[in-house]
Amino acid sequence: MRTEAINGVVRFLSEHLTFIVLVIATAFVTSCILLVLNQKDAEDLFRLAQEQIGTNQPRAAADTLRAIEREYPHWKRMAEVYYLQGNILYFHENNLYGAMEFWQRALATDPASPHDFEIHRRLAEIHLNVIGDLPRAEAELKYLIARHPRHADIPHLRLELARCYVKTERPEVAIIELKNLIGTVTDPHTRQQAVIQLAMIYYNQKNYQRAREFLEPVTRAPHCDDCRHLALMVMSDILEIQEDYDKAIEILGQIPDNILSEEKKQARISSIKKQFVPSAPSGGGTR
CATH class of the missing domain: 1.25.40.10 (Tetratricopeptide repeat domain)
Incomplete structure (x- = not known):
């Protein structure tokens, strides 16, 4: 009984094999056509x-x-x-x-998206500057630096990473990152931005003389107006703290009005002048 059934199936397949193959082939071709049309x-x-x-x-x-x-x-x-x-x-x-x-x-x-760098960079910027998720921003920046070490924007991202370290109260780590960047970067603008950022860390640590030492070369030979103006702003604060009032006033006078308005500039200068200690009259007499 079973043998007859098997033989029947075999006969059916042999008699209709061409038709079966044709149906399968037609279905395959149809699916391919639909796929191409969908694409x-x-x-x-x-x-x-x-x-x-x-x-x-x-x-x-x-x-x-x-x-x-x-x-x-x-x-x-x-x-x-x-x-x-x-x-x-x-x-x-x-x-x-x-x-x-x-x-x-x-x-x-x-995962091999050509937009990998751009996407991760935007994620880093959003987490650092908008959301304030500093650990996530740091992770994104480190990923970019490790994954795309030859990208032209990596030096700028290292500046951002240092800023992230400062915001998470790790200034010493930021100092190491910035000094390494200064020693390796060839772009003069990025180098001066790193120098200014380093000086600002020393300023916040109240190491004013060290901050001044980093800023003075930038004020003497700035790469661009942005570098110069930022350096002058920080330098004026340092000079006032160090009671170098004449120099502080001179530096303030070099800052353009579009960076520090004339009104604010004059208010700063007036405040500094009030801190001058009048010299004692010579000869010990009074007028």
Whole structure:
């Protein structure tokens, strides 16, 4: 009985083999065609979203990207879709948490994303300057420095890392980071920014003479106006504390009004002049 059944199945397969193969092949080809069509539809929508972003239509672009996410959730470029959705929320809707969620999804979908540096940098900036999650900011900065050591912006990120150390009350660690940066960086602007930041740490530690030693070369030969003005602002405070009043007033006079208004400048100068101790009259007499 069992043998007859098996023989019947074999006869059926042999008689209809061509038909069965044809059905399977047709199904396979159909699925491939549908896949190609779906990919094409997703590509068209993605190009449309890019055009909408380029023509300043962020809301329309967001709708288009959501359509891709809804209709083609397994599309090969979903990481790009998530990345653009995050950008729209960040730049156009000021939705930081929503943006970060999409960026994280982009990285999870494509760990080798070409936007890895940009995403982690934005995460570091948001956590450091907006949210105030300093441990997370530090972790993001260290990741960037380790993962992208040759990137042109790494020296700036090392400055940010030092600032993170200062904010978490680890000035000695910041000093080590800044001194290492000063010794290795070739960009003069970054070097002077590091010197100024180092001087400000010494200033906060009340090591005014050490801070002054770092600032004086910057005030004499600044790389740019930003470096010069920042150095002058800190130097004027140090000179006043050290009771070098004439020099403090001279330095204040060099700071442009757009950095320190004339009103505030004159108020500072008046305050300094009140601290002058009049010299005793010569000869011991009185007038």
